[in-house]
Amino acid sequence: SRLNRCIKGCFPETIPALKPLTVIVEKPHPYWMAGFASGDGCFAITENKSSSKIIVRLVFSLSQHSRDESLVRSFVAFLVVVHIVHLL
Secondary structure: OOHHHHHHHHHHOOOOOOOOOOOOOOOOHHHHHHHHHHEEEEEEEEEEEOOOOOOEEEEEEEEOOHHHHHHHHHHHHHHOOOOOOOOO
């Protein structure tokens, strides 16, 4: 993009850092997860009404880079999530 070219032109000696994949071996501590979610997550309650019933859903949203998939999956395991949405 144009911004990237401009930044590269302004800082020609800069070498990009390689970022390692995040690997989670076991479930993180619940307090750590609470702190992480308070910064990068969101809980919401949605209500859908139809003529015959009301559907209430509890939604937890967490957006991370694709390289942090194991981190997101640790939340899935902790919260016993049944549905993951991948957005591009």
